Amino acid sequence: MMVGVEIVVFAAIGLAVGFGAALLLPDLFTQPRSLTVLTGLASALLLGWIGHTVIGRHLGETAPLSAIGTALLVSVLAQPRKAAHRAGRRKAATQSQRPPRAPRPAQAPEPQAPAAQRPTARL
Incomplete structure (x- = not known):
């Protein structure tokens, strides 16, 4: 049976991973x-219990494994396609709010040599 300290540690890991994912990557x-x-909370507690059962009472080993497993399980909820779609809409919205660019100034034509100095073609 898990000790109360272990339960609190695993719950804190789960809450930290869950809140971190929700706040840092909305x-x-x-x-x-x-x-x-x-x-995050449920997966940390479940993985902590599994780690406690398999490894034993080694909090130094089960806590990092629980944190890594929790991060992996929470990442299953991520939806990168929707994030890319939202980023595209946001980018399009900011571009439409920008003022139009000024046209580039026309480049002056290169000066030509007078007719007397031009090489003539001989037939």
């Missing part, structure tokens, strides 16, 4: 924040 996690945070 474009990727379009669903409600509570879903992301609760997924």
Whole structure:
């Protein structure tokens, strides 16, 4: 049976991963924040319990494994296609708000040599 300290550590890991994902990457996690945070919490507790059962009472080994596994399970919720679509809309919206560019000045034609100095073609 898991000790209370382990449960608190795993719960803190899950909440940190869930809140971190929801707050730092809001474009990727379009669903409600509570879903992301609760997924992090549940997966950390589950992976902590599995690690405790398999490895034993070694919090130094089970906590990092729980954090990595929780990050992987929370990343399943990420939706990069929607994030790219939103970024494209945002980019298009900012471009339409910009003033139009000024036209480039026309380049002056190169000066030509007077007719007397031009080489003539001989037939």
